[in-house]
Amino acid sequence: MLKPLFYVLTTTIISASAYAAIPMPDYAVPSQGQQVILNIPQLRLFLFQDGKLIKTYPITVGKASTQTPLGEYKIGAKVTNPTWNVPRSIQKEMAASGKPVQTSVPPGPNNPLGPVFVRLGAPRLGLGIHGTNVPSSVPGVRSHGCVRLRSPNALDFAAAVQSGADAAVIYQQASVNTDEQNDIWIAVYRDPYNKRNLNKKLLNQSINSWAEQHQLQVNHKRLINVLSKPSNTLICLTCSAGKTKVSGNLSSLQWTSGVGEIVELNYNKATNTRPQQETAPESSSIEVDEDTDDTPKQNITPLHPDTRPASQQPAPAGSVSTPNSDFDTLM
Template sequence: MTLKPSLALFAFISSTVWASTPEPDVDIAPLGQHLVVNLPQTRVLLYQDGVLLRSYPVAVGKQITRTPTGSYSITGIHRDPTWHVPKSIQAEMVKKGQPVKTEVPPGPDNPLGKVFIRFGEPRLGLGFHGTNQPGSVPGVRSHGCVRLKNENALALADWVSNGAQVTIAYQPLVLNEDEAGELWLTAYRDIYGMKDPSYRHLANTLLEWQRDKSKVLHGARVDVAIRERTGKPVCLSCKDVATATITGGLSIKRWLSVEPEPVQQEATVPVQGRALQSKAPVVSPS
């Protein structure tokens, strides 16, 4: 796939602007378009030929109607869509005592907004779309689709093509490295209460990184980041966290998509303030 001519300058500028966006450990397609949604991050990341171009805030499925993880592709782009109300949502209308609608035509009252970008098979009913409730983005509010503000949904529709890859991931903990070789941890809320599926890999990953880089990690910062879950990158290796800045942008740290190297169970690696041990996680999940 090639960039549409009107977006060539946009791609050149965006590759620098969005360099400091935390990126989950997803295997990005080296060629073509690839959209990545890390559900706890509530953002969609747009890649072209392996380069991050832009990121938009999104609302994802709520607890009872979770957005399913997996690999998909874009299968249709529909502007000014009519919303054919699913039976499950019609049942919700009945429970709430609302008038039951079977379809909503294009217009300001349409929950799909100005465009619906389907991914996966039509029977799944999944897609990126706009909204008539812009205040709900970002958030955990949808019935399973990925909701964007209308202006962002339209920009996405202008850029993406049928066949583009889509990855829906669930990674509450994201590790990245900057160009100075510092390690950054970004912790998001565990929105579906899945006990951080990545958490069990964290301690051994940090131990291995320390060993390979011969740099000290500040273990207390791991505890704070996981406890507070601010969604802001925290430097684990910088000397002064208060003045730490990302150098040159962040890049994906491979740690969930690769087999971790075995670490001796009794191994203890010194870190600033205390020892980080491989036989147990750094802290208990919050």
């Protein structure tokens, strides 16, 4: 069991409704087996099992100068209590900034990899999904390319994900979803890598197609506003004035292709349902590019994998907080 001495993880049973209002990416997950999806603009990791979302967490990704590379990967070895071998490039950064130069950092509260490291792709790529000794740095765009989770979430993820599972790092600047009453909800995210690849024509096409099929009226003023001011806010484009909450679970539309249909499971990608065998860890010493952050460390109570205290969630004017979500809803 993944339980480092210097962290305590409270076991929580998560109901399916806990993730009901989390916007889903436009990605066909396999009907069998596991799939990890990391959406860079959304700053969120998703873990699916047999086509169902079982875990989701806020993340920190690489900054613009050291981007987390997009593509498809495999989940590799999982290492608890990793020792961080500091790459020479980071040692040079330490020296240049006047910090004491370190060649390695042992497990413990000063280790920027946190209590667990999950390899993403081949070791030669130098990528991983790991915890952090600075929980306030998550979510964000500030790493050297690895993906950070708050340490309780990293432990939870490592315990749930299988080595050998498929993983995809994608770049979708919007999530277009429908709820169980067929209303359309959209969240638009900032463009941290300045890709400017949000295809508004296909997005509008898919929204209008769904609305026409279900005899809904799209509030184009709301759509224009959210596209012009990305804010991670979950907004309903077709709701009546009295509706302020998502009805049931959200389902993603195939908006990146302009189809305007629900994203279906990928049965062609279905693989053996037997759990993948653990990949032998290359070592408990991990050498990856990462920061030693000067931000004061926080002793925090582990949070639910997908929610923060309401007092820490900013609510823009006119928005309504959605329970168990990192998003606000806006009519």
